[in-house]
Amino acid sequence: MHLGIRLIIFGLGLILSIIIFELVRRKKFREELSLIWFIVGFAIMASSVADLIVDPIAKKLGIGYPPALVFVWVIFLLILALLYFSTVISDLKGKIKELGQKIALMEFEQNEKHKKDGD
């Protein structure tokens, strides 16, 4: 791989990491949710030299087209990221349910109190 290509890939990863860092700094992105995207950013930066590691591994595994190994690895990482966000959604759904139930119960109590105060 040419040095220029390596620098472009590294730069893209760096830009992504800086954008994520800025979003977290401005409190537009929660720290715990940003972690997975920092990993993606670093993975892109690391991929600028990935061929040095991937090519020999692909050769040993008998993969004729080494980038295929990178695609498999990236797809696996993205599936992990999706799974993580699904757990976050699931957790939020539970919390929204709790809130909805509490609002309904509190509103009822409040209305009953108003009725009693009015009598």
Added chain:
Amino acid sequence: MKSYLIIIPAYNEEENIAKVLKDIKESNPDVDILVVNDGSTDNTSKIAKQMGVMVLDIPFNMGYGGAIQTGFRFAEENGYDFVITMDGDDQHDPYSVKNLIESMEQEGADVVIGSRFIEGTYKMGIAKKIGVWLFSKIARLYTGMNFTDPTSGFQLFNSNVFSYLSRGDNYPLDYPDVNIIMALHKMRFKVVEAPVRMMEKPNGKSMHSGLKPMVYVIKMFLAVVMVWVRRKGK
């Protein structure tokens, strides 16, 4: 004197709710009634309030199970002894409530499930028939008992059970079914069946319509497996 609360989850039931409440009041004058308005966009809540019953307004559509669980929480906070769940679409005959109560007293049960199949017949689609048959078999396999109508929403719970189900994820958001029978059996609650009368739905949309039966069966299978493998909750 023992206190009973009838919980009616209702989503856009303005056409049925007045008749449902009138019939319940006539047949069970000593029982408190709570309508859990599950984010209806019509006049369900207004009509229920005009009928003089207690109404909880959930700010969005939470789902059948979520609405029932809200009712359980209400019952626990207000110290009720027993809770009866009935649908708001005029399917459940309120005169059958006495069958549930009698059965609980006679058998010393914690939960009584109203079955439309013990006495009389009930017309339903082939997909639902298969579902009921399948879930009955699963319930029998797990509990060793015969449940002819595990999908019934017409049920009676004592305070130990509804207190347990009111907590966290002990009750599903969508449709409690054979998975709840299994979960309660696992918690060593006594679950029995009693005959009730159910009518074909006259107006509106059934709570089970719109859901594709296949997806529902797959989801329920997953829920059943989860009950099987999970440790006992608190």
